[in-house]
Amino acid sequence: MKTEYKYRVLALFSALVLFSIAILISGRTVDAASGGSITGKVKLNGTAPHQRGIDMSKEPTCAAIHKDKPVTMENVVAGADGGLADVVVYISQGLSGNEGASSEPVSITQKGCQYIPHVVALDVGQHMKVINADQTSHNIHPQPKNNPEWNKSQPPGAPPFDVTWANEEIAVPVKCNIHPWMHGYVAVVKGPFGVSDESGSFKLQGVAPGSYTLTAWQETYGTQTQKVTVAAGKPATADFTFTAK
Amino acid sequence: MAKFLAVTIVIIAIASAVPILRHTWAPPQDISTHGPLIDEQMSDTMAEAGISFLAAQIILAIFIWMFAGARPEGKIKTFPGGAKAMVIASLLLVGTEVLALGIFGQRAWASVYFTPPGPNAMPVQVQAGQFAFYFRYPGADGKFGPLHPEQINEGNQNFFGLDTANDPDSKDDIVTAELAIPVNREIHLLMHSKDVGHSFYVPELRVQQDFVPGLDVSLHFTATKVGKYEIVCTQLCGLGHYNMKAYLEVMSPDDFNSWLKQQAALQ
Amino acid sequence: MHDMSHATEHHAHTPPQGFIRNYVFSLDHKVIGKQYYGLGLVAVITGMVLSWIMRIHLVWPNFAIPGLGLLSKAGAPGGIVTPEYYLQLMTMHGTLMVFFVLTNVPFAGFGNYFLPIQIGAEDMAFPRFNMMSFWTTFVAFLVLIAAFFVGDGPPLAGWTSYAPLSAVGGAAGPGEATGQTLWAISIAIFCIGQLLGSLNFISTTLDLRTKGMTLWRMPLSTWSWFITSCIGLTAFAVLLPACILLILDRTAGTSFFIPSGLVINDKLQPHSGGSTLLWQHLFWFFGHPEVYIAIVPAMGIVSHILINSMRRPMLSHRVIIYSLLAIGFLSYMVYGHHMFVSGMNPFSSLAFSFPTLLITIPSTVLVLIWIGSLYGSKLRITTASLFALGFISMFVSGGVSGFFLAQPSLDIYLHATYFVVGHFHMVMGVAAIFGMFAGTYFWFPKMFGRMMNETLGRVHFWLTFVGTYCIFMPFHYLGLAANVRRYSAFVDDYLQPLLGVHKFITIAALFTGAVQLIFLYNLIHSRFRGALAPANPWEATSLEWTMPSPPPFDNFGGRHPVVYHDPYQYGIEGATNDYVMQDSPEEIKSVRDER
Ligand code: HEM
Ligand SMILES: [Cu+2]
Numbered sequence A: 001m002k003t004e005y006k007y008r009v010l011a012l013f014s015a016l017v018l019f020s021i022a023i024l025i026s027g028r029t030v031d032a033a034s035g036g037s038i039t040g041k042v043k044l045n046g047t048a049p050h051q052r053g054i055d056m057s058k059e060p061t062c063a064a065i066h067k068d069k070p071v072t073m074e075n076v077v078a079g080a081d082g083g084l085a086d087v088v089v090y091i092s093q094g095l096s097g098n099e100g101a102s103s104e105p106v107s108i109t110q111k112g113c114q115y116i117p118h119v120v121a122l123d124v125g126q127h128m129k130v131i132n133a134d135q136t137s138h139n140i141h142p143q144p145k146n147n148p149e150w151n152k153s154q155p156p157g158a159p160p161f162d163v164t165w166a167n168e169e170i171a172v173p174v175k176c177n178i179h180p181w182m183h184g185y186v187a188v189v190k191g192p193f194g195v196s197d198e199s200g201s202f203k204l205q206g207v208a209p210g211s212y213t214l215t216a217w218q219e220t221y222g223t224q225t226q227k228v229t230v231a232a233g234k235p236a237t238a239d240f241t242f243t244a245k
Numbered sequence B: 001m002a003k004f005l006a007v008t009i010v011i012i013a014i015a016s017a018v019p020i021l022r023h024t025w026a027p028p029q030d031i032s033t034h035g036p037l038i039d040e041q042m043s044d045t046m047a048e049a050g051i052s053f054l055a056a057q058i059i060l061a062i063f064i065w066m067f068a069g070a071r072p073e074g075k076i077k078t079f080p081g082g083a084k085a086m087v088i089a090s091l092l093l094v095g096t097e098v099l100a101l102g103i104f105g106q107r108a109w110a111s112v113y114f115t116p117p118g119p120n121a122m123p124v125q126v127q128a129g130q131f132a133f134y135f136r137y138p139g140a141d142g143k144f145g146p147l148h149p150e151q152i153n154e155g156n157q158n159f160f161g162l163d164t165a166n167d168p169d170s171k172d173d174i175v176t177a178e179l180a181i182p183v184n185r186e187i188h189l190l191m192h193s194k195d196v197g198h199s200f201y202v203p204e205l206r207v208q209q210d211f212v213p214g215l216d217v218s219l220h221f222t223a224t225k226v227g228k229y230e231i232v233c234t235q236l237c238g239l240g241h242y243n244m245k246a247y248l249e250v251m252s253p254d255d256f257n258s259w260l261k262q263q264a265a266l267q
Numbered sequence C: 001m002h003d004m005s006h007a008t009e010h011h012a013h014t015p016p017q018g019f020i021r022n023y024v025f026s027l028d029h030k031v032i033g034k035q036y037y038g039l040g041l042v043a044v045i046t047g048m049v050l051s052w053i054m055r056i057h058l059v060w061p062n063f064a065i066p067g068l069g070l071l072s073k074a075g076a077p078g079g080i081v082t083p084e085y086y087l088q089l090m091t092m093h094g095t096l097m098v099f100f101v102l103t104n105v106p107f108a109g110f111g112n113y114f115l116p117i118q119i120g121a122e123d124m125a126f127p128r129f130n131m132m133s134f135w136t137t138f139v140a141f142l143v144l145i146a147a148f149f150v151g152d153g154p155p156l157a158g159w160t161s162y163a164p165l166s167a168v169g170g171a172a173g174p175g176e177a178t179g180q181t182l183w184a185i186s187i188a189i190f191c192i193g194q195l196l197g198s199l200n201f202i203s204t205t206l207d208l209r210t211k212g213m214t215l216w217r218m219p220l221s222t223w224s225w226f227i228t229s230c231i232g233l234t235a236f237a238v239l240l241p242a243c244i245l246l247i248l249d250r251t252a253g254t255s256f257f258i259p260s261g262l263v264i265n266d267k268l269q270p271h272s273g274g275s276t277l278l279w280q281h282l283f284w285f286f287g288h289p290e291v292y293i294a295i296v297p298a299m300g301i302v303s304h305i306l307i308n309s310m311r312r313p314m315l316s317h318r319v320i321i322y323s324l325l326a327i328g329f330l331s332y333m334v335y336g337h338h339m340f341v342s343g344m345n346p347f348s349s350l351a352f353s354f355p356t357l358l359i360t361i362p363s364t365v366l367v368l369i370w371i372g373s374l375y376g377s378k379l380r381i382t383t384a385s386l387f388a389l390g391f392i393s394m395f396v397s398g399g400v401s402g403f404f405l406a407q408p409s410l411d412i413y414l415h416a417t418y419f420v421v422g423h424f425h426m427v428m429g430v431a432a433i434f435g436m437f438a439g440t441y442f443w444f445p446k447m448f449g450r451m452m453n454e455t456l457g458r459v460h461f462w463l464t465f466v467g468t469y470c471i472f473m474p475f476h477y478l479g480l481a482a483n484v485r486r487y488s489a490f491v492d493d494y495l496q497p498l499l500g501v502h503k504f505i506t507i508a509a510l511f512t513g514a515v516q517l518i519f520l521y522n523l524i525h526s527r528f529r530g531a532l533a534p535a536n537p538w539e540a541t542s543l544e545w546t547m548p549s550p551p552p553f554d555n556f557g558g559r560h561p562v563v564y565h566d567p568y569q570y571g572i573e574g575a576t577n578d579y580v581m582q583d584s585p586e587e588i589k590s591v592r593d594e595r
């Protein structure tokens, strides 16, 4: 009996060692499986500034798409119940540094002479697909500070192309010179991130237990931070409120 | 071989002239007050150049036909009058052509460039930038607010760099993406380039003028026909050059006024 | 037939030893002439392939061009040309054609080979300079081609490279980073090569003429090279500093061509005080004479060949020379016709319009003399004379459209449309190319000691003649319908009805381009397999035909030819032949010894 017990402990122990080796090697995958999450809401306090209408008469194919619903600027997109959309929430401090890039590609689609989504967030090294769904050429022209600048046009019917970003940067403005009103952002972050939807809700997944500094970035209002602690298996919550200027 | 060449030259010359005579590909109908002068000049030139073209090609062909093939026994003949005749002919033919086209033809140019816009001309500013045109109407005060290039922000739709918060003249300026103008009213177009060289070309209006970065130029014209026309850029300005355009809408005065009100509300 | 008595002093002229000295860094003007020709051939093939890609893209924008994706991943992903790549190809096409074809072949190429020979010289005045000019030009070519392989590819600002697009750098879009800098460097180097070459041509013509070779006794081809080098000396001397200023604007932060207040991508540019019109003035002060640098040698070559085929001198040797001189002189006063709607003072437009209309007078005199001289001649049809006659036809066709563009009021409508593209391709591009073809078929026997195949030559002529008209005549129609040039796609509503014409042009361009393979085959085949050429296969009179084909290393075998006659003693009555060579002491009653 005694020896049997000994073997059991040994087996358990070696399993644990193997497991931790596996954790060390594969880092994030296990994180995601075992890690917690952070959810929350971003709210806008006050009324959003006037978003000017966009006149697309230069590009009739795009103007036709928006015939029924005029398009406005998207510098501040507030939902009906005060939620603030297109806010990037990410962990600015406290990451272990072992987080790998997500293998899921994100995409940015040019449709109706707008960027959909208006704000894209992705991991350093994560793949981004650039799609042109319009009947016209666009040029995609990001103007980063920490990454190489490029400027490339994509004629109608051209296949999507793939981009990755080497360095963290929040956020890279993206524009189309052919349609000067087209304007969007790519936020290149490290580690878990979330982008708020129309209701202001966001969710960061795969956050390992620990305490972090959480940052929310909005293109017009800038950043806000708060501390948050994630316990194993329990979703943490954090809400942000921006004040309209 | 030589006769074949002669025939080919004649066929090519005639075939080239046919589409011109039949107006297969002709300028679109003119919609401006100064256009008829240009069109008249164009057809005069077409007639003179066309006759010179056909005459030269056909005489060339005839001489090739007549004189090709070595005739060792024959003697060289000289065209009556020799070189002197050629020089005199050129001086007479081209000289009169130069006089006719050069002097009388300047009326059209003068009507566009040497007459100042009338006192009632409606000022509109057009700004060209990679790769779109934007237009600005001065609003009720009739004054354009100053431009602040450093404040240009296309993401905020501040295409001109207006400071509406601090410049009272800018407050009621109306910025649009298409050029609407009332019919039969003289327009004084103030042309400003934001970045590189561009050009403003409306074939129907018989108007083409480059934008000069760093130097505002102005142009005036009167459109005489209601309709929608295309404004295209004709100065190579970068990758989107072919797609740099805007629409010109010539409207009745009433339509124009309500259009302008509507645009003012959208600012 | 030749009196050898004057050839008393024989120099010990032996060709240098070794491959490098003989064929690469050769000081022999004949080798250098062939090198220019070869470089021009490479450039014209490259330029033509580029024009094919452009034409295909314009009418079948979604056709993936095989292999193109490998050359430029960014510009043509999967072989599909992007809008910027179209403009980049167009810029390279124009630059290659104007600088490396039209300047290199009729002027520097044939000029190098035949100018010293036609005036009875052993070599150029400065053989070492001569070698340097070629290799400078070669370096310029390499620098330009390198632009295909840098970061975001070759420049897209057109062969005119208007500032500020060409001056502000990468912010202005793809091609405006390293590619545009390479363009400016390449052209600056090219200018140095041409300046050296022009000086050499001028000194050679003025100092090295053999005994009896007065200026008026020089053949028309020599005259045209001489006049061209005078034009080149002043024109390239302006482009060189302009390019240097452009390079400084791009790399050293100066603002010669960039005014203040420019905003690109929402960023205020850190420049102030420059003038964009300054670039246009400097460029066209070079640019307009440049088109005469392209066409004047072709005029000279064609006259030279035509006289030989007609078996008679031109109606007047001197009037032709005076006309060429007048064209050369006026070419500096007309450059502003490229800028009628540029925003310069509208009075200047009038001032530039008159000399432009005036320059048609000497051009018309030339055409009338060519045509009038045909009258009563004994025209022999050869491939060379076919191309020379084709040149006249093309020059007339391209010339009449000049009447339109010379008038500011019509330029308002026609400027920057395909009418201009049709005009300059015909009058400068195709006409000069026809001059080159004529020169090639005429002088090939002398240059390589073998005859070219006449049958293939004629097939080549017919298909090319008809083909080029099919390509370039419709360009004028497109322009009349206001089709704008330098567009990589035609998206405007009013251009839609014209797409059929564009398809026709593309098919004609592909066909005519393919026809050039016949020429290439003929060139290479005849070089090695052609019938051996006699010294004077065309029964011509000028000095290049007094020596064996190909000429010996020192041209005249140590002999100093003496010239007794005007260059074109054809149709001589009572002479043994119907012609008398320039160095024949035979006493003749000169038919038309104009003096
Ligand atoms: C196979 C024969 C050729 C074809 C099909 C061709 C076609 C073209 C086309 C399509 C363009 C662009 C037009 C535009 O988009 O605005 C162009 C431009 C040009 N071509 Fe050619 N070309 C040919 C031969 C030549 C030759 C022999 C020359 C020599 C002078 C030449 C000189 C130029 C120049 C200077 C431009 C203007 C480039 C610019 O706008 O910056 N081409 N050609
Ligand atoms: Cu776009």
Ligand SMILES: [Cu+2]
Residues within 6 Å of the ligand: B197, B198, B199, B233, B234, B235, B236, B237, B238, B240, B241, B242, B244
């Ligand atoms: Cu443009």
